[in-house]
Amino acid sequence: MQPSFYEQVHQITKLIPKGRVTTYGAIAKALGAARSSRMVGTAMMHAHDPRLDVPAHRVVNHIGLLTGKHHFDNPNQMQVLLESEGIIIINDQVKDFKKLFWNPLEEI
DNA sequence: GTGTTGACCCCAA
């Protein structure tokens, strides 16, 4: 069976370690589609299904901003989930983003 | 088969 682009994105996202974050662009690059970063975000919206077990809250845009928080049931949920994993959020932005950044290319 | 949309990214003024 040929996994759709969305499925591949979900696979990568599930590999994100707890307490770490990554970017849409990095995931796109890991899939070999560096210019399809927008699709990665759209795939996250499909990941809303809990059965997929996709930690969409660990994925932020390229500056560590929680751009997708409005797509959660409660916008605060994304921040709360991240903070529960030890990640500090300031102004909808990940603190020490560069340190917490997880590069899929190095793990795969 | 065509057109629109989007949880983005990059570059120029």
Next chain:
DNA sequence: TTTGGGGCCAACA
């Protein structure tokens, strides 16, 4: 330094 505009490609109607 901050702001604005264009490009990109896959999925959906």
